[in-house]
Amino acid sequence: MKPFDYFSPASLTEACGVLAQSGNDARILAGGTDVLVELRKPSAHSPKSIIDISRILSLKGITETGDSIVIGALTTHDEIYRSQLVARYASLLRSAVATIGSPQIRNRGTIGGNIMNAAACADTVPPLLALNAHITLKSVSGERELALADFFVKPYVTIARKDEVLTGIRFPKLDPGVRSSFVKLGRRNALSISRLSVAVVLRINSANVIEEVRIVPGAAFPSWQRVGEAEELLVGQHPSREAFIKAGKKVSEIMISYSGRRWSTEYKEPVVAVLVRRALELCVSQEKTA
Amino acid sequence: MNTVAISVTINSRRYQLMIKPNVTLLEMLREELGLTGTKCGCEVGECGACTVLLNGRPVNSCLVLAPQVDGQEVVTVEGLAQGKSLDPLQESFLDHDAVHCGFCTPGILMSAKGLLDHSSNPTEVEVRTAISGNLCRCSGYQQIVDAIKDAKQTTDQKEKRRVHADTKT
DSSP: OOOOEEEOOSSHHHHHHHHHHHTTSEEEESSOTTHHHHHHOTTSOOOSEEEEOTTOGGGOOEEEETTEEEEETTOBHHHHHTOHHHHHHOHHHHHHHTTSSOHHHHHHOBHHHHHHHOOTTOTTHHHHHHTTOEEEEEETTEEEEEEGGGTEEETTEESOOTTOEEEEEEEEOOOTTOEEEEEEEOSSSTTOOOSEEEEEEEEEOTTSOEEEEEEEEESSSSSOOOOHHHHHHHTTSOOOHHHHHHHHHHHHHHHHHHHOSOTTHHHHHHHHHHHHHHHHHHHHHSOOOO | OOOEEEEEEETTEEEEEEEOTTOBHHHIIIIISOOTTSOOOOSSSSSOTTEEEETTEEEEGGGSBGGGGTTOEEEOGGGTSBTTBOOHHHHHHHHTTOOSSOSSHHHHHHHHHHHHHHOSSOOHHHHHHHTTTOOOTTOOHHHHHHHHHTHHHHHHHHHHHHHHHHHHO
16 A cells, blocks of 8 residues: 555544545545555555545434434444344335444445445445435535535535535435335345445325335436336326336446447346336335335 | 553453554554454455454454454453353353364354344354354364354353362362
């Protein structure tokens, strides 16, 4: 590892101060599961300073405030997995973090790091988008909250400024009775990078009609997005295998309209469609919680 | 580059160290402290050979920067045995021939220890999940899984053996 200056601010205010002074050549370190791998690459541009925020306890933990759940940026995947609040109000996020890396990675890796690293395969992002999550960024010049949907430009690129630190994620609780799911296809179960994933939130009313659906594929688009065209096909319909197959095919069609046909299309085209159908079916097979 | 003063508890012993920040916990354990039981495998968090317990939870020591363990508690494979008496988990590994070449063993022991400390009677699925971040290049997984599942029983048997020996004398 190349040399760097190391800072470990004890508070968020101190962290913002150090970031503001470090200019463009600083890297924020949280759980380190992505950053340390990068730092060790001989070819990589290495930052002049590492700002270790892992000591800032105020950035840890999961709380509920009224209708929302707030997750501190430093909360680990394992802590999210073990949270009763997440299990109750955002079960698709719990399913997603369970698939990340290995137990060792889940004990260190943080939700904030997963978002800020912005890899196309980041497993917390599709569920958070399906939950309509907002994030808070802080710097010496103030704080701003923005929709996660507006945050990503392309893989590994976000609209965060160099002097900003992600402090937390907020999303509305899913109503009891609203179902949600996350499915992922990797090369194996442990330590696999998502080849493709799908997060779904589905609301079916008492007349067994789909009232609302949100479908967010992962690792499929140049940047993450809900697939409104497929969602429209489902709203007002009864949940059925045929309807879910149609929605899956639509997602696949939209994906190709962005990516064009390339070497991986032959594989991804049917797989995305099947994953969408499976995610929807998984929602329907769940017991209603209320 | 600055050096950083840290204070860390490793295997119940307190260390005060001055270290360079571009050193991983793994490098610090092996190179600075001579605790070479922890193995260096892939150095990208894929193989689990470097697994240690950090505040009671298994982590890849290759993905932790040494200054990050300031004020924390680390347990390595050297911390399992109490004096000359092996940990029941280690006894169970011997009983089940769960060690082939041995390179993955320290990491797998620490992943298993992290599991057994929190759930004393794990299911096979829990055991397999707990070691899913550890690769065994000899592919001796079955013996490893059996050893971890039986670790508690090994403790009970030892207890029985001891009681038996006591009544004999």
